[in-house]
Amino acid sequence: MNQFYPNAVRSIAMDQAQGSGGLVTPPEENFNTDTMRGSLQQILSDNLGAYVSCEFLVGLQAMIKKEGILYSVGRSYLTLYEEATQTFMVCDIFSLKFITFYLPGRRPGQTGASTVPTVTVPGVGEVPAGNYGLGTGNISWNVGRGG
Numbered sequence: 001m002n003q004f005y006p007n008a009v010r011s012i013a014m015d016q017a018q019g020s021g022g023l024v025t026p027p028e029e030n031f032n033t034d035t036m037r038g039s040l041q042q043i044l045s046d047n048l049g050a051y052v053s054c055e056f057l058v059g060l061q062a063m064i065k066k067e068g069i070l071y072s073v074g075r076s077y078l079t080l081y082e083e084a085t086q087t088f089m090v091c092d093i094f095s096l097k098f099i100t101f102y103l104p105g106r107r108p109g110q111t112g113a114s115t116v117p118t119v120t121v122p123g124v125g126e127v128p129a130g131n132y133g134l135g136t137g138n139i140s141w142n143v144g145r146g147g
Contacts, residue, residue, distance in 0.1 A: 023088040025072040025079060040093065044073040047101060053108055054080070054091065055098040066091060067108060 031042035053067045066089060068080030078096070080089045102108070105118065118126045 023079065026074060029074060041073055041075060044070060044078055051102045051107060053100040054096055056095045057097050
């Protein structure tokens with residue numbers, strides 16, 4: 001996924017979520033171990049910052065879909081950041097059945113060659129703008145800032 005979502009762009013998604021008040025989560029785990037290699041947790045942790053659509057099995061037959069930016073992953077949970085409401089949702093990883101990953105700037109419901117508005121971030125390049133993506137359209141990023 002890194003070829004579609006470079007680390008710089010992924011960090012912008014995380015900065016946006018953190019700038020919205022953030023959410024205190026446990027320290028990031030290393031899922032790149034012999035025990036966890038190839039696990040769902042490793043796939044998710046390798047794609048933090050990606051926009052995803054997750055389908056969960058609730059009860060015996062009900063499926064529920066949740067969407068957002070993949071914010072954090074633990075052994076038994078994942079956290080999604082919902083851009084529209086600027087909220088965080090912590091989800092049970094064991095009821096997760098399907099995950100759809102979207103390319104940067106793409107969102108569910110888009111078809112064909114339709115693209116979302118973009119802004120250019122110095123030192124990073126073009127990123128999605130406004131309600132559709134990572135930026136607000138009025139980005140004033142301090143590239144190279146400490147932290």
